[in-house]
Amino acid sequence: MNSKTLFIYDENETGYRFNDTHPFNQKRLVLTVDLLRKAGALPDSYVNAPTSASREQLLTVHSEEYIQAVEALSFPSPETAALHVAGKYGLDTEDTPFFPRMHEVTSMVVGGSIGAVEAVLSGAREHALHLGGGLHHALPSKGAGFCVYNDAAVAIEYAKRVYGARVLYIDTDVHHGDGVQWTFYTDPDVCTFSIHETGKYLFPGTGAVSERGDGNGFGKAINVPVEPFTEDASWLECFEEVLAKAAAQFKPDLIVSQHGCDAHAFDPLAHVHCSMDVYRDMPRFIHRLAHEHCGGRWVALGGGGYDIWRVVPRAWSLLWMELSDHPLIRELERKPDLALPKSWLDEWQPHSEEALPRTWLDPVTSWTPMPRREEIELKNRHTKELAMMYL
Structure with missing residues (x-):
């Protein structure tokens, strides 16, 4: 394993919880x-707990008024005045309702992502992973899409202000990375790349290929909106070809990637039909780009993922094993039917309503192909060409 890899985690981050x-x-x-510990892939020496972001750090992206509203709504019983403005700040919706200790817990999430950037840009570590992060929908003065503070945007802003870094942000969540895109839409030193299901059918409704940045940032926003029921080959074709060209042109000092794993076929909140193969292959491709273009400097964050039993643990474990160069990730190339640890399955199967998968990867050869596969692939290929028009 690569000893210069950092895993940022504190179980208190599970306090980021809206309701049951x-x-x-x-x-x-x-x-x-x-899962990682039972697989022997996460020694304690690799793990650091996050520290909370300061108010000054939050203010680099979020407005003072918004932070005050979040704080006021974080009490167990918020005052009437706070409740009256919750709607103004997007914190009274079904998606993003306020909850106790919201400011405290989300500040820890933001701090974890800042800590990942600091570890990598200071040279202390080569790669860092913060799975509690990736809250990419939050806007400067509004919560949205399950996201209160935008840890990815604050961490990128930290990289710029403290280290003068040019940052390539890569968003693999099935939902468009809108909050990060809009935060840096006119910034020539941040390139945002997002592959996602088209907003014609899915929240947040943005991320069209025509959204390319504005002013000095024109050309630095890159979107690849794919069709519903896209499968592995088409998703990866669009991802790899556009991203390779974007990275070569932009020449980043740091890659920050967001790893929502909700493009998987089992995810209940989207319509893309990818398998676990893409969650092995995308991190491998990003890893290669980091070493080709920015001396290996790579910070990875979590994100969406709503099948918490069958998808997220496997996808995020594959991400960590790629980051840390764990032998298991190479063994999967020779043994695609490699079994998950029996001890993990025995521990958690009684708690899951669905049968847990027995292997790290999915048995895709037994999956029924999607109808209209050719039509979907042709549409995605056309979108891919449009995305690369100015690259």
């Missing part, structure tokens, strides 16, 4: 960490 029935369930962090 909300699909954003950070129990997936516990499941992932347990």
Whole structure:
């Protein structure tokens, strides 16, 4: 394993919890960490706890008024005045309702992502992973899409202000990385790349290929909106070809990637039909780009993922094993049917309503091909060409 790789985690991050029935369930962090430990892939020496972001750090992206609203709504019983403005700040919706200790817990999430950037840009570590992060929908003065503070945007801003870094942000979540894009839409030193299901059918409704940045940032926003029911080959074709060209042109000092794993066929909140193969292949491709273009400097964050039993632990474990160059990730190339640790399956199967997968990767040869596969692939190829028009 690469000893210069950092895993940022604190079980207290599971306190980022809206309510008992909300699909954003950070129990997936516990499941992932347990899977990695039972696989022998996460020694304690690689793990650091996050520290909270300061108010000054939050203010580099979020407005003072918004932070005050978040703080006021974080009490167990918020005052009437705070409740009256919750809607103005997007914190009274079904998607993003306020919850106790919201400011405290989300500040820790932001601090974890800043800590990952600091570890990498200071030279202390080569790569860093913060799975509690990736809250990419939050806007400067509004919560949205399960996201209160935008840790990715604050961490990128930290990289710029403290280290003068040019940052390539890569968003693999099935939902468009809108909050990060809009934060840096006119910034020539941040290139945002997002591959996602088209906003014609999916939240947040943005991320069209025509969104390319504005002013000095024109050309630095790159979107690849794919069709519903896209499968592995087409997703990876679009991802790799556009991203390779973007990275070569932009020449980043740092890559920050967001690894929502909700493009998987099992995910209940989207319509893309990818398998676990893409969650092995995308990190491998980003890893290569980091070493080709920015001396290996790579910070990876979590993100969406709503099948917390069958998808998220495997996908995020594959990400960590790629980051840390664990032997298991290479063994999967020779043994694609490699089994998950029996101890992990025995521990968690009693808690899952679905049968847990027995292997790291999915048995895709037994999956029924999607109808209209050729038509979907042709549409995605056309989108890919449009995305590369100015690269």
